Amino acid sequence: MSHLPYLAAGWIVIVGIYGIVTSRDLIHAVVCLSVTQSGTYVLLLAIGYRDGATAPVFSDRPPHGRPVTDPVVQAMTLTDIVVGATVTALLLALAVQVAKRRGTIDPGELRSLES
């Protein structure tokens, strides 16, 4: 348990990259990229977790009571999620364009750009 969550995060990152390596479809590859990124969310939040703590929101209880989880990693993850979603959207837009321009989205069929 003591280090398992970190390793789980690492697994998610690697499995996402595996998906990109073996992908036969660019949209599939972009989705795998978003899986890779979700590994970083898990890593960050796992780092910020604290046994017996509550969420770092004090609206319904007095401060200095129970300890809270780390708000900084949560803020970082929040930023990361936005970044991830927008990057995914932009890359999907590119994938749509690839399909329209090249007539396929199988990376194996896309001819090299190398002349």
Add this chain to the structure above:
Amino acid sequence: MRTRTRTLLFAAGAAGAAALFTAGALDLPRFGGAVHPYGDRAVRQALRESTTNTISSVNFDQRAFDTIGEELILMASAIGAVVLLRVVGKEAEDQGAAHRHGPAEVSDALRIVGYLLLPVTLLIGVYIIAHGAQSPGGGFQGGVVLGTAVHLLYLAGDYPALQRLRPIPVFESTEALAAGVFVAMALAAAGAVPALNGAVGVEVGCALVLLIGKFFEQALLVREPPGGTP
């Protein structure tokens, strides 16, 4: 490279990377440990500023500069999607593509649910933005709700209404304006968490409407496949 070679190369690399990460992760502090120096400092400062949602305080006050970057990423990719998907839209129209306006058959019940849900969802979005400084939620989460809520009209089968409700140029301008306002506020007067929340909410909402709208356009503008509809 053949598939087999590629997979082998990846396997070798992944083994090395996994060993590196595992060794590093085992040196990390125990999961659930009690030592979070930066977190403790951030909580202290947030309470001093009486922002009860510490995360909002970190995002919009203490580390507002990160959020500036984040909002600019959002703006850049919304603009990028507009650029990328613009030309094709024009071209598809040139080719006389058939427009499909929403799902062909929508039951009346679904239509009514769609119409009824729209104002409720919009309200929820505004609520989440407005209370972001105190309780979980904030400009980003509320903005997501707002941005997707508009597309309930599609569920209601009313694509023309959807198009009327989201004139792309207005959203483009509003989005950029909100981003500008956010940057100006964050640099000049960091600390006005509710106002910053509002600006982010508007920006995120507009950017999502733009992004999703552009993708809708793409999905609907494609010519009907020769085989007809299934």
Add this chain to the structure above:
Amino acid sequence: MSDPFSGPLADALILTALALTVLMATAVVLTRHPARQAVVLSGYGMVLGVLFLVLQAPDVAMSQIGVGTVVVPLIVVLALHATRRHRKGGDTGEDDRRPDHDTSGTASDGDPAGRGAAGGDAP
């Protein structure tokens, strides 16, 4: 037992959520059929959201559920819909050369799945 935030119960909860997350992440990658992958992705987003709730991060969970279960899968489905012409690909016969992870993805059922999802998954 009395404290829901610590002790063996919390540990078990976290472990379960973590295991589910890892499984779902792997499932997303191994689902080679794009339309089906969008559905699995949506489920993965939800599982991640639950994990974040369990890890006491409600703000993050909220945006993860909004983004991960709705926005991103929706955009994926729309992108699939926009590229479906090239996916069927006429002569390329993309589906018969799909890896064996997905046995049911054939050219004939690919399109309606994408189309149905585009209509039905919209919030």
Add this chain to the structure above:
Amino acid sequence: MILQLTVAVPILAAALLATAGRWLPRLVVDVAAVLAVAAVAALAALTLTRAPHHAQVSWLGGWGPATGVGIPLAADPFAAGLALVTALLTLAALLFSWRFFTEVQAIFHTLMLLFLAAMVAYVYTGDLFDAFVFFELMSVVAFALTGYRSEEPSTVHGALNFGIIQSIGAYLTLAGIALVYARTGQLGLATAGRQLIGTGTGHGGHGDALVTAAFVLICTGYLVKASAVPFHFWLADAHAVAPTPVCVLFSGIMVPLGVYGIARTYWATFAGLVPLRAIAVLGAAAALLGAVMCVLQHHIKRLLAYSTVSHVGLLLVGVAAHGPGALAGTAYYLAGHAGVKGALFLAAGALLNRHQTVDEHELRGRGRGMPVTGATFLLGALGLAGLPPSGLFAGHAVTEHAAEELGWWWFTPLAIAASALTAGAVLRVWLGVFRGTPAEEDPAQEDPAHGARPDAGGGHEDPETRPTLRNLPWTMVSPGLVLLAAALLAGLIPGGPVGAAAAMFTDRDGYAALVLDGRVPHPHSVPADPWTASGVAGFLATLLLAALIAVHAVRRRASDRTGGGILARAAAATSARLHALHSGHIGDYAAWLTAGVAVLALLTTRF
């Protein structure tokens, strides 16, 4: 305040143009964008003059170092200098595109301004996570700019490869940052560095496995940006298809910023905890492979792109040489390379605009009516070879001296080989395009398969580019000339201040003092001295080799392309192998990336 303004001005201008751009006349948009960039350049120049004496630090939102939660912007002389180079290159690119893109909306300008803001913020920030955010902003804008002319078939493919590989790298960087955060509870470069020294030492004062893993992961993203082998595959794909003014920024500054990221992270946070030999090895590999690939290209933009791989590889080696002397040389080199490469890309853009192609074979002899562009290619080739007193000459000489002191005997041959190959390739282009005789057939009826080359770009297919300009307007000619002149004179920058700046950069405690205490450190420094006999000899050797390569290539093409013995066949086989390696397949690129991480890990770990 100056630092905030430097970042805020382009952002606000971008927001303004994105808001109102569709209603403004084109001239207003152009003028507004150029003015904003000029303001950034002026602010960066001001920062550069003040940085050696007054601490240029700003804690955003008033969250000073005492609170322990804020984000600092800090500018030492190198950072300010980089910001200045960035602004000047952006200015040149915008002036060049004054007539290049003629679409109405201001989207191109908005993206360029955001690009500038991202790079400046990345250079100035003193916070790990903030660096990641602006690194991502830089990447996202770059993807959008690469795919800007999305009607070109290969454009979007190159942009997508670029996007996926960059993003994997960035996420690994973020994982590394998370490890540092978990260990130190800090995100500031300086504060995290102080903590790591305190806690991160395993046996013998070196970092433990966590420190190694964190450094390798952080470096991966930056090395992808810096296009070290085997992370470099995206670069040529992206450069070949991006609009020329964008290439100026990519090659001139965005790719070198990856090197800056490694240097800054190392010296501010990890100094002494991890070895840099991995960076040296990957950099040297990039220098060689990039140079060889460069010679094999006939698409001029791809050729220039591979020469960037090669030269940035040399920058990486300079950083890995791990001392103020080599770093001073690297700074000269970076400035010189930015100017020369910018001018060469702009010249390629002029060719593209005039002839609707940048294929060396198709352009053969057709550049005779373009004396200024031809001169740019010739001088650019000489500059790449290290013509004194260019920045590249000074860079070679100074870095070489430092490398010799380290006992890195291989550096001089490596630098000469890499420079000679890239300079030779550019010289070959000049000989063929500007001095050669046109091919027999009428250019109007050229091979349709070639005429419609997807990556040839521009021209009649493209509704957004003006078909052909009879005479290049001064806005398209002068930016390149100014960049070239600046680069060719950059070696005259006095060695004293450069040496002092390098000493400041490589002093970890000095950086912490600057950021946390607002004190300008004055570590002992040695003035950089570019004017060494071996430096000049190195240039002459490089030039000779480059001329031989260029003349040989032209001769061989003129006589018989297929002839030759075993050697020629072996060369042809190798070249085919190398081309096949750069397959454009995203799965290959991702597999290479993972392998690269493993190599980095292997070389960085102390067993």
